[in-house]
Amino acid sequence: MFASVIVDVPSKSVNQVFDYRIPEGMQDIVKVGHRVLVPFGRRTIQGYVMDINDTADFDPARIKPIARTLDIEPVLTEEMIVIAKYLAEYYVDQYISVIETILPAALKANYKKIIRLVSDDREAAQALSSLGFSKEAETRRLTAEQLSVLRPHLKSGALAEETVMSQHTRKKTALGVYSLKVPEPNLGRAKKQVELLERIDMSSEPVLVRDLSEEGYSNAMVNALYKKGLIDKVDVEVERDPYSGRVFEYDRPKVLNEEQQHAYDEITSSMDAETAETFLLHGITGSGKTEVYLQVIQKVLEEGRTAIMLVPEIALTPQMVNRFKMRFGDDVAVLHSALSAGEKYDEWRKIKEGRARVSVGARSSVFAPFEDVGAIIIDEEHETTYKQGDRPMYHAAEVAKFRSRRHRCPLILGTATPSLETYARSEKGVYRRLELTERAGTKVLPEVQIVDMSEEHRTGNTSIISTQLHDAIQDRIEKGEQTVLLLNRRGYSNFQICQSCGHVPMCPNCDISLTYHKSNNSLLCHYCGYESAVSRQCDNCAGTDVTFRGTGTEKVEEILRDMFGTDVVRMDNDTTRRKGMHEKLLNHFERDEIPILLGTQMIAKGLDYPKVTLVGVLNADTMLNLPDFRANEKTFQLLTQVSGRAGRHELSGEVLFQTYNPSHYAIELARHNDYRSFYEKEMAFRRMARYSPFYFHVLFTISSEDVRKCLDATSHIHGTLAGAMSGQSIIVGPSPSPIERINRQHRFQILLKYKREPALLDILTALDEEYHEKYKKEGISLKIDVNPLVIM
Template identity: 90%
Template sequence: MFASVIVDVPSKSVNQVFDYRIPSGMQDIIKVGHRVVVPFGRRTIQGYVMNIKDTADFDPSKIKPISRTLDIEPVLTEEMIVIAKYLAEYYVDQYISVIETILPAALKANYKKIIRAAGDDGEAAQALRNLGISGDIETSRLTADQLSVLRPHFKSGELVEETVISQHTRKKTALGVYSLKVPEPNLGRAKKQIELLERIDMSSEPILLGTLQEEGYSNGMVNTLYKKGLIDKVDVEIERDPYSGRIFEYDKPKVLNGEQRRAYEEITQSMDEKSAETFLLHGITGSGKTEVYLQVIQKALNEGRTAIMLVPEIALTPQMVNRFKMRFGDDVAVLHSGLSPGEKYDEWRKIKEGRARVSVGARSSVFAPFENVGVIIIDEEHETTYKQSDRPMYHAAEVAKFRSRRHGCPLILGTATPSLETYARSEKGVYRRLELTERAGTKILPEIRIVDMSEQHRAGNTSVISTPLHEAITDRLEKGEQTVLLLNRRGYSNFQICQSCGHVPMCPNCDISLTYHKSNSSLLCHYCGYESRVTRQCDNCSSEDVTFRGTGTEKVEEILRDMFETDVVRMDNDTTRRKGMHEKLLNHFEKDEIPILLGTQMIAKGLDYPKVTLVGVLNADTMLNLPDFRANEKTFQLLTQVSGRAGRHELSGEVIFQTYNPTHYAIELATHNDYRNFYEKEMAFRRMARYSPFYFHVLFTVSSEDVRKCLGATSHIHETLAGAMSEQSIIVGPSPSPIERINRQHRFQILLKYKREPALLELLNELDAEYHEKYKKEGISLKIDVNPLVIM
């Protein structure tokens, strides 16, 4: 028997399966999806079995055998293998890259080379002992002098170098003990030892030493019983549960209102028919979409099926996880980047082993290894975080559609502000649209008003807090209610400037100004991470007349504390970088009743607190100025989403948008929560400018440290596309990317707009292969983004 194996080599030249012979002793063990160790050239590497067959395409005598397997059970299901092939082809990437994205990072191979003596008594073994080396040693730990001494023994074959393959993260274990059930143990009058032995005897499973210590038994007592042959020690696996010790009170299903009930019935009818139908659950903020999700999932579980729930950001996960844990308990596994590799690995294993039937997590949890999926849900489907920005640049919704078809289950796309592409498909009947137009219960949408900041400045108010917003915050403080403020810009000030010569400190690696962070007195690049200390003297003219311009969340936090003399919780990338900080800060805001929550867009979605009655957007124009055709859409979505945080319970809500563009339709229509009107206006612009959803897109981004190489490569790509595409397609560029240089790499881009190009996929693969080789030889990198969400 032979196995077709994808090897762990991230190279376009080996992006194919290789045949290996399955040794007779492994033929009943190795299955499709197993990780195996195989010889590849002069190396020994990890691979994945993609297929098993009886015959090979080459001379069987020349086919090398598989060395060993790394698992008892396969890590890849047959479904995941099919998905890996589909994504690699659709997004023009390598199989191994997609496979490593599908699997938890803990399973990624860890390679190290060791030196081993062929025998214990030869000259090589003695040479190792003379160097103070006992047993095996990693090659990398040997000095040049030691290698020189040992080199003759390599030539003679007495010393061999082997590759050892292990995975990054292993199962966590701790020492435990169990009783050997010795009849009539002789412990004399040692009452405490007798008590300890009885305690161990009573347990059907090994008991952790830590547990015994907590119960008052010392390690010395345990060791005494061990030495007397009454108990034995064993390594016990410990599951890394990020929610261990947490108690979740059961949350009863709510009574659905008329619109919720109709949505539930249409979705469950599709489940009964095992139809792979895609639903757009278009519900205004606070309309009870999550309760519909929960009850649909309960039906899937009742029928013995499983469910996948996606949320766009870690910030949304704590509250969503709480609701799911309160409803489904230990049936829920959580998968997102805020967990440690070990925690993610153990949550993934809970799914793989059938101990969890519901997954809640961000983008990559769409690959949860469930069998018999009953429903897939993507909450806030419009969010760009569902598209991966690095290779492989897949979109979670595409994977979800694929799995929906394979399992014959519905896919639910839920949002208050659908992407134009999704809503357009619902208009054409490709997706079935379900509308939730009322807030759950008796709650009404908050009152929204616009404050023109130009008028505020003319009236003498130059603060970042307008007079109406100041009055509204003061009113909430007096009532003991809470306020959420959004400013989608972190740091203290946007940039430092010399008022004598106009010099602005720039990142040496990127074409972007450095942002001032007051907390650590640094100037920081938000693209490459470059950091420098703040000086009060201009680097260009040595003037001391330097100042800071612009306002970020760090500065606004300081202003709010001084202005209102109250506590503020700030949530941005700086305050939530450490593990668990999202949940910690939100708990602080809710339980300690901190009056003001200030944050970037991570606070705009999913948060549901009864005392939040005021939402303020400090600069509603931020996203309008992005050089991206989706800027208007992103602005409308962000404003609508953050507005929905106010007045979600018994208290009525109010929202204030501060803007310099009060008449812009994205802002005006957001105040009326008028998605339909926005959709029609924006679609007219997209049709005229020939953008998605009227055209498909492919974005080519070339980067190199040499700007001339960038220009040459993009010119070549433009010529290649122009010669192969039809006249209906449009090629925009080559042109510099909006941020021309990032991390010392110059960046140029080309945008292809097309409706139907049958030969496009083959052309993309040819370009990808060509520039893969050019990257190795000349340092020119090509990134091909199919259906990009960000044109930056």
């Protein structure tokens, strides 16, 4: 028997399956989806079995055997293998890259080269010993001088260089003990030891020593029983549970209103008919979409099937996890990037082993290894975070559609502000649209007002807080209510400027100004991470008249504390970088009743707090100025979403948009929560400019440290496309990217708009392969983004 194996080598030249012979002793063990160790060239590396056949296309005598398997059960299901092939072809990427995206990082192999003693040669052993090593040394840690000492012994064969592999994360174990059931143990008057032995005797499984310690039995007592031969020690596998010690009170299903019940009935009818139907659950903020999700999943579980729930932001996960844990308890597994590699691995194993039937998490949890999926739900489906920015540049919704078809189950896309593409498909009947037009219960949408900041400045108020917003915040503080403020710009100030010569410190690696962060008194690049100390002297003219311009969340936090004399919770990438900080900050805001929550767009959706009655958007224009055709859509979505955080419970809400463009239709229609009018107006512009959803897009981004090579490559790609595309397609560019240089790489881009190009996939594949080789030889990189969400 022969196995077709994808090897763990991220190279286009080996982006194919290789045949390996399955040794006789392994033929009943090796299955499709297994991780295996295989010889590849001079080394042994990890691979994945994609298929098993009785015959091979090559001479069986020349086919190398599999060295060994790495798992008892396959890590890849048959479905995941099919998905990997589909995504690799659709998004023009390598199979191994997609497979490593599908699986948890814990299963990724770590390789290192070592120099090992392979004979009894005394001189070779002494050479290693003289360098401070016993029998082996890691090659990359050796200096040139140390290597020169070992080189003669490598040539003689007494030492050999080998590549060894280890797993990124292992199963976690803890020390346990079990009784040896010795009849009539003689413990004399040691009553505590007798009690401890009886405690261990009672358990049919090994007892963790740490649990015994919590019960009052010391390690010394455990060791005493061990020395007397009454118990034995063993390593016990334990799971890393990010929610251990948390108690979730059961949340009873709520009575659905008429619109919710209609949506539930339509979805469950499709479920009963086992049809792969896609639903757009278009519900205004606070309309009870989550309760519909929960009750649909309840039905799925009652039928013995499983469910996948996706949320767009880590910030949303704590509240969503709480609701799901309160409803479904230990049936819920959580998968998102804020967990450690070990925690994600253990949550993934809970799903793989059938100990969890519901997954809740961000983008990558769409790959949850369930065998029988009954429903897939994507909350806030319009969010760009469902599209991966790095290779493989997949969209979670594409994977969800694929799995929906395979499992013949409904896919539910829930949002208050659908992407234009999704709403257009619902208009054409490709998706079935279900409307929730009223807030659950008796609650109503908050009143939204627009504050013209130009008028504020004319009246002498130059603060980022308008008079109207100031009075509204003060009123909420006095009433003991809470305020959410949105400013989609982190840092203290946007940039530093010399008022004598106009010089602005720029990042040496990127064409972007450095942002001032007061907390660590530094200038920081938000693209490559470059950091520079703040100087009060201009680098250009040596003048001292330097100042800071613009306002970020760090500065606004300071302004709010001084203005209102109150605590402020700030949530942005700077304050939530450490593990668990999202949940910690939100709990602090709710539990300690902090009057103000200030944050970037991570606070704009999903948050649901009873005392939040005021939402203020400090600069509603931020996204309107982006050089992207989706700028208006993103503005409308963000403003509508953040408006929905106010007045979600008993207290009524109020929303204030501060803007310099009070008449812009995206802002004005967000004020009235009028999605339909926005959709029609925006679609007219999209049709005129020939953008999505009227055309499909492919974005080519070419980058190199050498700008001339970058220009030559851009010209070549443009010529290739121009010669191969039909007259119906449109090629925009080549042109410099909006940010022309990032991390020392000059960047140019080409945007292809097309409706139907049968040969496109072959052309994309050929270009990708060509520039994969050029990257290795000349450092020219080509990134192909199929159906991009950001044209930047």
